[in-house]
Amino acid sequence: MPQTWVVNAADETCKKSLLESSNNRLGLDQTFFYTAIVFFITGMGFGTSYSLVHVDCLNWVHTEWKRKLARGLIGTGIAAGAYFAFEQIPCNDNPTRFFFLYALPALSISFFVFGVFPIICDKLGLVDGNHTLSAAISQDPLVKRTRIPTSTDATQLKV
Numbered sequence: 001m002p003q004t005w006v007v008n009a010a011d012e013t014c015k016k017s018l019l020e021s022s023n024n025r026l027g028l029d030q031t032f033f034y035t036a037i038v039f040f041i042t043g044m045g046f047g048t049s050y051s052l053v054h055v056d057c058l059n060w061v062h063t064e065w066k067r068k069l070a071r072g073l074i075g076t077g078i079a080a081g082a083y084f085a086f087e088q089i090p091c092n093d094n095p096t097r098f099f100f101l102y103a104l105p106a107l108s109i110s111f112f113v114f115g116v117f118p119i120i121c122d123k124l125g126l127v128d129g130n131h132t133l134s135a136a137i138s139q140d141p142l143v144k145r146t147r148i149p150t151s152t153d154a155t156q157l158k159v
Contacts, residue, residue, distance in 0.1 A: 043107040047115025055118040055127060071126050075117055079109050082138035101102040 001066045063071075091097035121127050 010054045036054070036098070036106050039103045040106040040110045041112030043112075044114045047111040047113065050111075050115040051118040055122045057130055059122075059127050060118060063126070067128065071117075071121050074121075074126075076114055079113060082112075084111050 083105055085099055089100045091100055118127070122129075
C-alpha cells in the first residue's frame with residue numbers, strides 16, 4: 001500500500017487528506033475516541049450509586065408515560081446543551097481536544113444523567129412516588145395465584 005505524505009499539515013485541505021487515509025488513523029486520535037467510553041461508564045457507575053439512595057428505581061420505571069416523556073425531553077436538552085458548550089472550548093492539540101470533547105463531557109454528563117438528574121426529577125414531581133416493592137409484588141399475577149400456607153390452614157387440614 002502506498003504511503004500518503006502530507007508536506008504542509010497546517011493547511012485545512014492537507015489535514016483533511018491526511019485524515020482520509022486509513023493507515024494513519026491508528027494512534028492517539030482513535031485511542032482517545034475509543035477510551036472515552038470508559039469515562040462514560042465511570043460516571044454512570046458513580047452516578048447510579050449516588051441516585052439509588054434517594055430515588056426508588058421502581059418509582060422511576062413505573063411512572064406514567066407523560067412524566068417519562070417530560071424527563072426524556074429535559075434530559076436530552078441538558079445533555080445536548082452540555083455537549084454543545086464543551087465544543088465551544090478551543091482545542092489546539094489532540095490531548096486537549098480529547099479531554100474537552102470526549103473525556104470530560106462523557107464523565108460529567110453520565111454522572112449528571114444517572115446521578116443528579118433522577119433526584120432533581122423526583123423533587124420536581126416527575127417520578128411517581130406510590131410504587132413500593134411490596135405493592136409491585138402484590139400486583140404480580142404469579143404471586144396472586146401462589147398462596148403461602150399459614151398456621152390456620154394446618155389446623156383446618158386435621159381430620
